[in-house]
Each structure stands twice: as structure tokens, then as C-alpha cells.
Amino acid sequence: MGDTHQPRVDYFYDASLGNYHLGEGHPMRPHRVRLTHHLVVEYGLYKHLNVFRPKPASRADLTAFHSDDYMHFLNQITPDAAKEELDQMERFNLGADCPIFDGLYEYCQTYTGGSIAGAARINQQSSDIVLNWAGGMHHAKRGEASGFCYINDIVLAILELLKVHPRVLYIDIDIHHGDGVEEAFYLTNRVMTLSFHQWGGNFFPGTGHADDLGSKSGKNYSLNFPLRAGMNDAAYESIFKPVVEKVMAHFAPSVVVVCCGADSISGDRVGCWNLTIRGHGACLEYLKTFNVPLLLLGGGGYTIRNVSRCWCYETSRMLNQGIPDTIPGHEFSDYYAGNDYKLHVPISNMENENSPAELEKIKAKLLTALSSLEHAPNVQMQTGNLGTRRNPAGLFDGDSDDEDEWEPNTRPHRTQRCHLAEYYDEPDAQGDLLGTDRPNREFDEPPSDEEHL
């Protein structure tokens, strides 16, 4: 994929996703992915994409990271039964933030299927950029849900990439710390995680201090940039570019996975930053200049009319397609009426609480950590343990029995680098390729989506 030719861009979407509902008043609304898809279709972007309907992730796919008992529970629990199973609900951190709703397991299988299949497409060198806006559930842990995330499709996609790629870079521009992904790969130097996030006070999840740099073989392979409220485009660019540039030079990943959470843009219902959609998208455009395959996954984003704007715009940028600022008229146009049907929306006048001096200090800390790495390593990497960080900061009391430790190194199929054909012998392993002249437009719309504009 060079500047001279068009990247091959794959796009995973299932029309059922928008029908799932986490409950009245819950900020996570899968409907936002349907809104995004409608914009992608209405702007004609689908003509330039390979549109796939993901094959649902299997139980075996999910237990490559998640524990059997957690997956078993998630598969069989119903909203009614949840009221009777309070102990188990608490054990798996289900309930308030992560409620049980109708179709929960199928919802997880669908968004996760897209991320894993997207990774497989990159492994096969069939795609330069893969988009799965329904994915990016970066908070889920091996044995518990967290922060609206049940299955960590990012960890599962990275595990898939590690079958082929010696080093995977994970970048998280969601406003929240990418704690589930960091924890999964805290001890390995084969995955570098780099998260930019709001930190301090009671802001969720509370992890991601700049001093948390990984440990054992993974020392200095987990990077965290904690930030204050009001981040704007200029401040974000001033830290993102130099850190990423040095990461690319010193870690030299052969693939980059991004959590593109849109709760970092201005006006988010949960977030407290002030990025424009262009500023958010500029991060992805910058990553694209390195000509390394990109797996772009959704993440958070709670003012859903702006989430769809953001991810549609980013789809257009990945395709090098200019699109007009006026959103084409379509059945969900009402969402965009409040801003005169424009794609780009003004930011607020909130103060940026990040001082240049503080940003410089943290940036210097991360650049120093990167300097300590072997420059562009080309020797055999120590694989370390791709395992969960046990009991970080005493957060996971009562879950420290070693037999429960996730140890993929004992499972040879995940650590051997094998010929592609051993893994991808099914022609339809990635799901159904939908012809781009037949966009996935037959939606099962719910009769009434009571969205608050």
C-alpha cells in the first residue's frame, strides 16, 4: 500500500447490530453503528469498500482469551434469570454498567467476529485497512465485563495477528484508558500498547498512569499518556505525532490495531475533551502514512449523532475520498438537523486543562522509555508471557489461583508461527463478502428508536 495506489479497505457490518439495546437510559447504544453505516452508504463510500457481514465468533474463538466459565455464563444468562443469579452477576461484574439484555451473547459474537475476521484478512495480506466500527471493546477482562464491554474483541484480534506478525502495535484514542488490552499484554514485548486517555478524579477506569510501563519481558512496552479535561486538536497533535513516530521507529510493528473511540471528540455525553472530528481523524491519517496495515475498531462514543459523523468521516479518509459537508438526505437525517445537516460540528469553548509543560513532561517520559528499547528490533523477540497481569494494584482479589492463569504458551497453536493455510482453509472463514454493488441495505429497522436528539 503506497501513496500511489488506493489501499484495499475492508468493512465489517451486520445489520442486526443496531437492534440491540442495553436498556433504557444506557449510554452505549449499538444503534450508532447503524447510523454510521447509513452515512457510509448515503455518501457512496461503500462502493470503494469490501463490505463483509461478519461470521459470528465461536465459543472457541472467544475462549482464546476469555475464561470458560465466564463465556458459559454469558451464553446462557437471560434478563429474567439475571435477577436470580446475583452472586454470579457480581462475580462477572455484570449488572449496572454491563447489564444483561436480550441477544447479548449474539451481539458480542457479531462484533467480535468482525474484529477476528478482520485480523485474519490482514494476516492473509488481503487487506491494507480493516474497519469494524462495532468493535473496540477495550475494557473487557478475561473473566469479567467492564465499562459497557463484555467480550474484548481487540485482545482476540491481536491474538489472531500474533499468529503471523512478530510485533503488533495497539493505539487507543478513546478517551478512556485501554485497560483490558494493556492488562492482557502487560508482560510481553510482542504487543506494544499506547493509550491516550483522561485520567484523575473518578474518571473511569482509573488505571493508565504514565509510570505503568509494563513488566518482565513487557517492560517499556506498555505506554500511557494520562491527560486532563479539554484536550483540543493542537495539544493532541503535539503529543500524538512525536510519540507515535518514535514508537514506529523503535518498535517497528508490522501491523497496527486502533481503538477509535469517539468519546474523545467534543460534546460527548460521557467524555470531557474538545477534539474535532477532523482532529480525531488526523490521528488515523497520520498512522496511514506509515504504510503498515491498520485494523481500526470502534470503541466508546455516546453522543451518537457525532459518533456516526466521526466514523463516517474516518472511513472517507481511509479511502482518500473527499465527501461534502452536507449530509445527504436519508431516513436518519433528523439526527443531524441540530447542526444544519453538516458532517462537521463546532467544538465548545471549554478550557484545555492540559498545560504545555505537563504535556511535555509526560511526552519526555514516554520517549525515554522508547529509547531504552532495542532500536527497530529485528532479532528473535522474547515472547514472554502473553498473560493477564495478575492482581494489578490489588484490584482483583480472590482471583489469583495460578491454575486459573491464562497461559497461551501452553497452547502451541497460538505461539507457533504457522503457514497461513493451517489456519485459513475455509474459503468463507471471514463471513459473507457482500458485493459492493449490493450494499447491505436491507435493514431490519426497529419500528421506533426513541433516540434523544
Ligand SMILES: [Zn+2]
Ligand atoms: Zn471510552
